[in-house]
Amino acid sequence: MLFGIMRYRRKIISAAVVISLTLWAAGFLLLVFSDFGVKRFGWGSPFPSSKLEGLSSKELSTQLTELERQLELQKIARSVIFDKLRSLGIDTNILKELRARRKFITDEELSALLEQKYLVNNNPKDGATGRLKNEVLMQPHSQHKQPSQALKEEARSGPLSNFQLPILVMACNRVNVTRALDLLINHRPDPERFPIIVSQDCGDETTAKLIRGYGNEVKLIQQPDQSFPKIPPGIRKPQPGYYRIARHYHWAFDQIFYEFHFSAAVIVEDDLEIASDFYEYFSATLPLLIADKTLFCVSAWNDNGKEKNIDLSENGAMKLYRTDFFPGLGWMLTKDLWDELSIKWPNAYWDDWLREPEQRKSRQCIRPEISRTKTFGKKGVSNGQYFEQHLKYIVLNDHFVPFTQMDLTYLLDENYAASFTTEVNRARVVSLAEIRVLKQQEVVPIDQALKIRYDSYQSYRQLARILGIMDDLKAGVPRTAYKGIVTVFFRGRRIFIVPPTSWKGYTVPPPPDKKRPLSEV
Structure with a gap:
């Protein structure tokens, strides 16, 4: 028996040492992230000393008191922690895990930073991993978490002037991607604030060469997986292109x-032209997207933005709306949303998937009266669907609007619903016969x-064809609809297409009857 104990002595001692070191390391990590670690050693301090210079003792005391209170709920990982852990020989796998978590910050700390204008400033030029200049990063918000008062105030005070917002261009083998890139570069007010990153799929070298020709003006990244996409069995008439696109978007995001x-990005395809105030529009609406958790995107596109269906006046160019329909075609999302969607991203048809209630979760997008993008891509995976009847007639805004100098808080959920409802209630009720008569009259602008x-989806489609707008629905939602109401401009008048009084929400309609061509309406 003694011989047996001696035989396994080394293994027993080794196991004991491993257990002791593991417990020691765990205890040390708890110490690092505890209040004691922060207070006693200054580990994890969210404000570098250079950021605190010039603040009064009272201001410092107020900030520290608030931070100490918040540390009970949420700990802050800082770069100094990694240096201390590395110097103590902690397992590099633990460091990698912490690095993957990145740096966290509470809403209160973010508010303090916003007040001091120490905003997120991620710069890909600082390194492949995007080192932070100001060493601050917002923590992902929980679903529909209400924004702090300071964030609301930031949305009211104007654009996040130091926030770096990349433009992600999704490309494949379209050689006239240069048409899109030329406008993105020519209208770009600041290359540092708005880096252009082109993500290319397809592996087309001719297109890649054209993109590389822009030198430092754009950054090219290439999707490495060029294998044939996996298509589930039983799919009738599968279209591999849509599977490739969904895979590419997932990788690029x-x-x-x-x-x-x-922390946020604007997505454009390689067949989009942009308006001169494209950057201005997204700069001004970014604070709203961050502050209002009932929003999940901002789009530059109006699906019904044809000349006869929009207000082309100066007032129309300034008009923005909320919509339950995801427009796409030049849109902005946050990392928070991608954190939510990435784990369940579909294999194909990602845009229609995003319109489903399971993804939208009653959230909305902001969209303009007059589009800030216009597509020239008749040829593509969709084979020009809707292009000849609708898309090529979409008007691109030509009147620069200084959105960043305007108060856009009317778009916040707490303000928008009431004002929009009031506007609809003031509108005069008309019949279908009156709309037909109006169609034959001269255009006379009337206030x-x-x-x-409409009392059914069939009657909605009938109205849509008379007015010349898109009549299809996605997940039961008409294009541009808000609370079931579609807003259009027709023959000089604003028209609200309103659901029945019994309307309780969107439902997926039965398959539509065969549509007549618009020319027969």
Whole structure:
């Protein structure tokens, strides 16, 4: 028996040492992230000393008191922690895990930073992992978490002037991607604030060469997986192109948010032209997207933005709306949203998937009266669907609007619903016969808006064809709809297409009957 104990002595001692070191390391990590670690050693301090210079003792005391209170709920990981852990020989796998978590900050701390204008400033030029200049990063918000008062105030005070917002261009083998890139570069007010990153799929070298020709003006990244996409069995008439696109978007978003570490991004396709106030529009609406958790995107596109369906006046160019329909075609999202969507991203048809209630979760997008993007891509995976009837007639805004100098808080959920409802209630009710008569009259701008009800999806489609707008629905939502109401401009008047009084929410309609061509309406 003694011989047996001696035989396994080394293993017993080794196991004991491993257990002791593991417990010691765990205890040390708890110490690092505890209040004691922060207070006693200054580990994890969210404000570098250079950021605190010039503050009064009272201001410092107020900030420290608030931070200490918040540390009970949430700990802050800082770069100094990693240096201390590394110097103590902690397992590098633990460091990598902490690095993957990045740096965290509470809403209160973010508010303090916003007040001092120490905002997120991620710069991909600082390194492949996107090192932070100001060493601050917002923590992902929980679903529908209400924004802090300071964030609301920031949304009211104007754009996040130091926030770096990348433009992600999704490309494949379209050689006239240069048409899109030329406008993005020519209208860009600041290359540092708005880096252009082109993500290319397809592996087309001719297109890649054209993109590289822009030198430092753009950054090219290439999707490495060029294998044939996996298509589930039983799919009738599968279209591999849509599977490739969904795979590409997933990879590109991972690069933007997890490799370059941006906190928000604007997505454009390689067949989009942009308006001169494209950057101005997204700069001004970014604080709203951050502050209002009932929003999940900002889009530059109006699906019904044809000349006869929009207000082309100066007032129309300034008009922005909320919509339950995801427009796409030049849109902005945050890392928070990608954190939520990335784990369940679909294999194909990602845009229609995003419109489903399970993803939208009653959230909305901001969209303009007059589009800030216009597509020239007749040829593509969709084979020009809707292009000849609708898309090529979309008007691109040509009147620069200084959105960053305007108060856009009317778009916050707490303000928008009431004002929009009041506007609809003031509109005069008209019949379908009156709309038909109006269609034959001359265009006479009149201030009073009109409204007409639809009592079924079939009657909605009938109205849409008369007015010349897109009549399809996605997940039961008409294009541009807000609370079931579609807003259009027609023959000089604002018209609200309103659901029945019994309307309780969107439902997926039965398959539509065969549509007549618009020319027969």
